[in-house]
Amino acid sequence: MARISLKDVKKCYGNAHVIKGVDIEVEDGEFCVFVGPSGCGKSTLLRMIAGLEDITSGQMTIGDKVVNELPPAERGVAMVFQSYAIFPHMTVRENVAFGLTIAGASKAEKDAKVAEAARILQMEHLLDRRPSQLSGGQRQRVAIGRAIVRKPQVFLFDEPLSNLDAALRMDMRMEIGKLHNQLGATMIYVTHDQVEAMTLADKIVVLKDGKVMQIGAPMELYHNPANLFVAGFLGAPSMNFIDVTVQAVNGTKALVSNAALDPVEVSAARGPFTVGEKAILGLRPQYLSVAEGAGRLHGAVALTERLGAETVVEVTLKDGKPLIAALSQDRVFPLGAAGDLDFDPATAHLFRPEV
Amino acid sequence: MASKFTVSNRTGWLMAGPAVLLIAGFVILPFFLAIGFSFTNQRLVSPNPTEFTGLANYRQLLGVTTLTLDPVRDEAGAVVMKDGEPEYPSLRSLTRNNPDRPDLAGMREWFSFSTGGDSRTYVLARDVVFMKAIVNTFIFVLVVAPVQAGLALGLALLINQRLRGINVFRAIYFMPVVVSIVVVSLLWRLIYDGQSGLLNNLLGTISFGLIPPVDWLGNPSTALGSIIAMSIWQAVGFHMVIWLSGLQTISPTLYEAAAIEGASKWQVFRYITWPGLRNTAVLILIVITMQAFGLFAQIDVMTNGGPLDSTQTIVFQAIERGYGKQDISGGSAISVILFVIVLSISLIQRWLTREKS
Ligand SMILES: Nc1ncnc2c1ncn2[C@@H]1O[C@H](COP(=O)(O)OP(=O)(O)OP(=O)(O)O)[C@@H](O)[C@H]1O
Numbered sequence: 001m002a003r004i005s006l007k008d009v010k011k012c013y014g015n016a017h018v019i020k021g022v023d024i025e026v027e028d029g030e031f032c033v034f035v036g037p038s039g040c041g042k043s044t045l046l047r048m049i050a051g052l053e054d055i056t057s058g059q060m061t062i063g064d065k066v067v068n069e070l071p072p073a074e075r076g077v078a079m080v081f082q083s084y085a086i087f088p089h090m091t092v093r094e095n096v097a098f099g100l101t102i103a104g105a106s107k108a109e110k111d112a113k114v115a116e117a118a119r120i121l122q123m124e125h126l127l128d129r130r131p132s133q134l135s136g137g138q139r140q141r142v143a144i145g146r147a148i149v150r151k152p153q154v155f156l157f158d159e160p161l162s163n164l165d166a167a168l169r170m171d172m173r174m175e176i177g178k179l180h181n182q183l184g185a186t187m188i189y190v191t192h193d194q195v196e197a198m199t200l201a202d203k204i205v206v207l208k209d210g211k212v213m214q215i216g217a218p219m220e221l222y223h224n225p226a227n228l229f230v231a232g233f234l235g236a237p238s239m240n241f242i243d244v245t246v247q248a249v250n251g252t253k254a255l256v257s258n259a260a261l262d263p264v265e266v267s268a269a270r271g272p273f274t275v276g277e278k279a280i281l282g283l284r285p286q287y288l289s290v291a292e293g294a295g296r297l298h299g300a301v302a303l304t305e306r307l308g309a310e311t312v313v314e315v316t317l318k319d320g321k322p323l324i325a326a327l328s329q330d331r332v333f334p335l336g337a338a339g340d341l342d343f344d345p346a347t348a349h350l351f352r353p354e355v
Numbered sequence: 356m357a358s359k360f361t362v363s364n365r366t367g368w369l370m371a372g373p374a375v376l377l378i379a380g381f382v383i384l385p386f387f388l389a390i391g392f393s394f395t396n397q398r399l400v401s402p403n404p405t406e407f408t409g410l411a412n413y414r415q416l417l418g419v420t421t422l423t424l425d426p427v428r429d430e431a432g433a434v435v436m437k438d439g440e441p442e443y444p445s446l447r448s449l450t451r452n453n454p455d456r457p458d459l460a461g462m463r464e465w466f467s468f469s470t471g472g473d474s475r476t477y478v479l480a481r482d483v484v485f486m487k488a489i490v491n492t493f494i495f496v497l498v499v500a501p502v503q504a505g506l507a508l509g510l511a512l513l514i515n516q517r518l519r520g521i522n523v524f525r526a527i528y529f530m531p532v533v534v535s536i537v538v539v540s541l542l543w544r545l546i547y548d549g550q551s552g553l554l555n556n557l558l559g560t561i562s563f564g565l566i567p568p569v570d571w572l573g574n575p576s577t578a579l580g581s582i583i584a585m586s587i588w589q590a591v592g593f594h595m596v597i598w599l600s601g602l603q604t605i606s607p608t609l610y611e612a613a614a615i616e617g618a619s620k621w622q623v624f625r626y627i628t629w630p631g632l633r634n635t636a637v638l639i640l641i642v643i644t645m646q647a648f649g650l651f652a653q654i655d656v657m658t659n660g661g662p663l664d665s666t667q668t669i670v671f672q673a674i675e676r677g678y679g680k681q682d683i684s685g686g687s688a689i690s691v692i693l694f695v696i697v698l699s700i701s702l703i704q705r706w707l708t709r710e711k712s
C-alpha cells in the first residue's frame with residue numbers, strides 16, 4: 001500500500017518560505033498531478049517526497065511509515081527527472097538495470113527485468129546503445145525504464161515531457177497514462193502544462209506560491225474552480241473575467257450586471273456577496289455562444305481566428321474590455337460587426353474580487 | 356591573394372606578436388637547435404670548429420652491454436674465495452686498454468647479478484651516471500604519478516562539498532603550488548635536516564626519542580624518497596583543483612538519481628563519479644607524468660644529484676652536462692632522449708585510456 005499523505009508540510013531555505021504549509025492526500029494507485037506556475041514550489045514538493053530535500057516542518061507518510069527522516073532509497077520511490085539524469089557512460093541496458101546492479105541482483109534477474117521493462121516501453125532495439133545515440137523521447141523512455149524495473153510503490157515525475165516537441169509529448173503522455181494503468185502504482189506527476197494535468201490526472205493539486213489552491217478531480221476543478229486563480233489557470237483559452245456589480249442577492253443566487261452585460265442571475269456559492277459590491281464573473285470561452293436574439297453581452301468583433309473545427313473570436317465589449325469566445329463551428333464574422341453573445345447562467349462563476 | 360586571416364587581423368597579429376616571437380625564440384628554436392646539436396660535438400665555448408659526429412653522443416649515453424664472467428680458479432680448478440664470495444677477474448683488465456675487447460673500452464660496471472651457478476653477469480654502461488639518472492627518474496615518475504593523482508583526487512572529493520568555510524581548505528591545499536618550487540625546496544631542506552630538522556624533531560617527539568635522527572637528504576637510501584614525498588606534497592593542490600573542476604562537470608541530478616536508487620557512497624563513486632572523471636584522469640596522468648619527468652629544481656636545490664648519485668635525474672644531467680661541463684651537445688642529446696621518452700609515454704597513455712567505442 002502506498003498512500004502518501006502530507007500534513008502541514010513546510011520548507012524554508014533560510015528566510016525564503018518556499019512551501020508554506022501544504023496538506024495533500026494521495027490514495028494508493030492514484031495518478032496525482034501537481035500544477036502551478038513556474039516557481040510555485042512543485043519541484044521542491046516533489047523532491048521533498050523523494051527525500052532529496054529535507055522537510056522543515058510538518059509530517060509526511062508513505063504507506064503507513066513516517067518518512068520525514070528516511071533517506072531516498074528507503075522510501076520505495078522512483079523518480080524521473082526533467083533532465084532525464086541517465087548515466088552517460090552506461091548503455092541503455094546498464095542504465096535500466098542500475099537499481100538492480102546496486103542491489104546486487106544476479107545477471108539472470110537483471111536480464112529478465114530489463115527485458116520486461118524494454119517490452120513495456122517498446123525499446124528492445126535500443127538496449128545496447130549509449131545515451132548519446134538516443135533522441136530526447138528515447139532518453140525519456142530509458143529514464144522511465146530505470147524507474148520501473150525496481151517495481152517501486154511510488155513514481156515521481158518532474159516535468160518529464162517538457163523537453164520534448166509537441167507531437168512526441170502527446171505520444172509520451174499517452175504512454176505514461178497506459179503505464180499507470182498497467183502498473184497500478186501511485187504516481188505523482190509535476191507539470192505546468194494543464195493539458196497533461198487534465199488528461200492524466202485522477203487528482204489535480206493546484207499550487208501557487210507554495211500554497212495549495214485547490215485539490216480535486218480534473219472535471220471538478222474545471223467546472224467548479226474554488227477561486228479566481230484555479231479558474232484562470234485551467235482551460236484554454238483561459239476563462240474570461242468580467243468586473244460586475246451585484247444588484248441583488250436572493251438566497252444562493254445573485255443578480256449581477258455591468259455596462260455591457262444585461263442583468264443575469266447566477267450562483268452565489270462562493271459568497272458572501274452584498275448588494276452594490278463589486279464582483280467578478282467568470283465565463284469559459286467555450287460556453288459562450290452567438291446570441292440568437294438580443295443576447296446578454298454586447299460588443300463588437302475585434303478579431304477572429306478560424307481553427308477549422310473551432311472559431312476563436314475576440315469581442316470588445318461596450319465597456320472597452322476584451323472577451324474571448326470559442327465557438328464550436330467554423331464561422332466568419334466581419335470585423336467590427338456587432339457581436340452579441342449569450343451564455344447559460346448555470347455555467348457562469350461568480351467570484352469575490354481578490355484582495 | 357592575401358587571405359582575410361593575414362590582412363584584416365593585423366591588430367590581432369600585432370597583439371599576438373610578442374608572445375609568438377618569444378615562444379619561437381625560446382621554445383621552438385631551441386627545440387630544433389637541440390636536435391641539431393645532439394648530432395655534433397658542439398661545446399658551449401670552444402676554439403675548435405664544430406664537427407658532425409652522427410650518433411656518437413647517443414652511443415656514449417645509452418651504450419649498455421652485458422658480460423658474463425667465470426670466477427677465478429686455482430690450479431686445482433677450485434673457485435678462489437675472497438671474503439666468503441667467489442673472486443672474479445677484475446673488470447678493469449677488460450675495459451682499460453684491452454686490445455681483445457675494444458668494444459668494452461671506457462665502460463664501467465653499472466650493476467651485476469648472478470643467475471645461479473658460479474658465473475656472474477655484469478651490466479656495463481658507457482655512462483653509469485646517466486643510467487642511474489634514467490632509473491631514478493622512472494622511479495620518481497612511477498611513484499609520483501599514481502600517488503599524487505590519488506591524493507589529489509581524495510582531497511578534491513573531500514573538498515567538493517557545500518560546507519561553510521570550505522574555501523579556506525581549498526586555499527590551504529593550493530598554497531604550496533603558488534610558492535616557487537625553489538623556495539619550497541629550500542624550506543624542505545630545513546625540514547629534512549639531519550640534526551635539528553623539523554621532521555627529525557617531530558619523529559623524535561612522537562616516538563619519545565625512539566626514532567633516531569636521520570639525515571634524510573644525505574643518506575642514499577632516503578634521499579630520493581624524501582624528494583618524492585616533498586614533490587608530491589608541493590603539487591598535489593594543483594591537481595586537486597583540476598580534479599575539482601572535473602567533479603563539477605558531473606551533473607548533480609545524476610547523484611540524486613543514484614541516491615534514489617539506493618547507491619552506497621562507494622557505488623556512487625564507482626558508477627558515477629569515476630566514469631565522469633575519465634577525461635580529467637587522462638589529463639592529470641599525462642600532466643603529472645610530464646612534470647615528473649622534468650624533475651630538476653628540487654634536485655638542484657636539495658641534493659645536487661647526490662649522495663652517491665642516488666638522486667641524479669635526466670634533466671639534472673642535461674643541465675649539468677650542458678652548462679656545468681659545457682658539453683652542450685651531450686646535454687642536447689639528453690634532452691632529445693627525454694623528449695622521445697615523454698612523447699612515447701604520453702602516446703601510450705592516450706592509447707591505453709582511449710574511449711573504447
Ligand atoms: N536551493 C534553493 N535555495 C533557495 N531558494 C530555492 C532553492 N530551490 C528552489 N528555491 C526557490 O523555491 C521556489 C520554488 O522552486 P521550484 O523549483 O520548486 O519551482 P517549480 O514550481 O518547480 O518551478 P518550475 O515550473 O519553473 O520548475 C522558487 O521560488 C525558487 O527560487
Ligand SMILES: [Mg+2]
Pocket residue numbers: 042043044159
Ligand atoms: Mg520545477
